[in-house]
Amino acid sequence: MSQTNCSLPFRCGNFAAGYPFWGGDRPSGCGHPDLQLYCGCDSISELFNYGYRGDYCSTDWPTMVINAVVYSILNIDEKAQILRISRVDYLDGICLPLYPNSTIKSTLLDYDPGYELLTLSYNCQGYASSPAGHFSCSENNTYSGYDNVSIAEGLAPTLEGCESFTTVPVSRSLHSTMIGNLSVLEEAIREGFQMKWTVSGIACEECKSNGSCGYDPLFNQTFCYCPNGQFSTSCSSSGKIRRLTMLPWNIPSYNL
Numbered sequence: 001m002s003q004t005n006c007s008l009p010f011r012c013g014n015f016a017a018g019y020p021f022w023g024g025d026r027p028s029g030c031g032h033p034d035l036q037l038y039c040g041c042d043s044i045s046e047l048f049n050y051g052y053r054g055d056y057c058s059t060d061w062p063t064m065v066i067n068a069v070v071y072s073i074l075n076i077d078e079k080a081q082i083l084r085i086s087r088v089d090y091l092d093g094i095c096l097p098l099y100p101n102s103t104i105k106s107t108l109l110d111y112d113p114g115y116e117l118l119t120l121s122y123n124c125q126g127y128a129s130s131p132a133g134h135f136s137c138s139e140n141n142t143y144s145g146y147d148n149v150s151i152a153e154g155l156a157p158t159l160e161g162c163e164s165f166t167t168v169p170v171s172r173s174l175h176s177t178m179i180g181n182l183s184v185l186e187e188a189i190r191e192g193f194q195m196k197w198t199v200s201g202i203a204c205e206e207c208k209s210n211g212s213c214g215y216d217p218l219f220n221q222t223f224c225y226c227p228n229g230q231f232s233t234s235c236s237s238s239g240k241i242r243r244l245t246m247l248p249w250n251i252p253s254y255n256l
Contacts, residue, residue: 006030006212006225012039013060017076019213019222020199032199032215034108038063041070041088063088066106069099074192081199083109086192087168093186094120095137095146100164103155104195112194115169117154122146125161133179151179169193211235 009016010026022031023038040061062073064085071085089098100122104111111117118132123146133151146163155167170178170188178185204213204222211224226235 006214010037010062012037012062015060015062015073015076017062018078019204020197020215021076029214030212032108033217034106035197035199036064037073038065066104066109067102069102069104072192081197082112082194083197084192084194086190087166090168090186090189094135094149094182094189097122097146097164097166100166103167108198109195110198111169112196114172115193116172116175117167117169119152119155119165119167121150121152121162121165123148123163124150133185135182151185207235 005027006019006029008025008030009018010021010023012024017037018026019030020032021035021037022028023036028036041063064071064073066085070088072088072091073083073085075084076082089096097120103117132153134148135151136148137146150162168189170185170193171191174184174188178188199215200222207213207222207224211226214223214225215221216223224235228235
């Protein structure tokens with residue numbers, strides 16, 4: 001691994017991303033192991049037994065996998081450390097989930113407070129309480145075999161005897177209009193949701209001035225690939241390497 005390797009961004013079509021992501025021409029040591037990016041769905045179909053071939057998964061559209069579910073990447077704001085993603089299997093509608101019984105559980109990604117979770121339950125037989133919304137699935141959706149989908153707010157199960165469920169974040173601003181309107185709900189899901197990654201960008205910003213960011217999974221922290229071929233937590237213009245000590249509350253402290 002070298003500074004040159006990690007100075008290359010991940011590219012897919014007109015999309016580019018740097019640290020803490022990796023994938024494509026950007027090697028694994030240049031980003032967090034769980035933040036790999038892919039270009040389109042073809043490159044991940046065999047790895048994750050993924051069969052989606054809809055219009056929303058072209059070869060020049062970036063994707064990522066979280067808890068074995070494939071997401072389309074709509075935007076990355078590296079400065080704010082915000083990622084906007086959408087489930088690829090819901091981009092054509094909510095009646096054909098390829099990955100039922102799924103939700104996002106990640107120590108690296110936090111939900112944006114502007115979004116709330118909805119639970120989508122399929123082919124339910126009864127209700128512990130009335131669902132917020134209930135829709136019939138089209139007869140031509142033979143792929144999934146689901147006849148109907150019920151919508152409940154949050155993670156708490158309010159439905160009984162369901163064949164499967166998923167949870168998906170949606171914008172709070174659309175809450176009042178989407179629950180009883182299938183087309184509005186599906187559009188809200190297609191627009192995706194924002195998550196903030198928790199991998200510290202402080203050390204990386206300091207590194208960028210005279211090096212390239214990478215990630216050390218052994219010590220679980222950011223480090224620098226320096227122009228002189230060495231690597232540490234930062235590269236100063238004088239060539240002096242500063243070592244990073246992580247305090248118990250994860251605030252970086254530099255020992256010169």
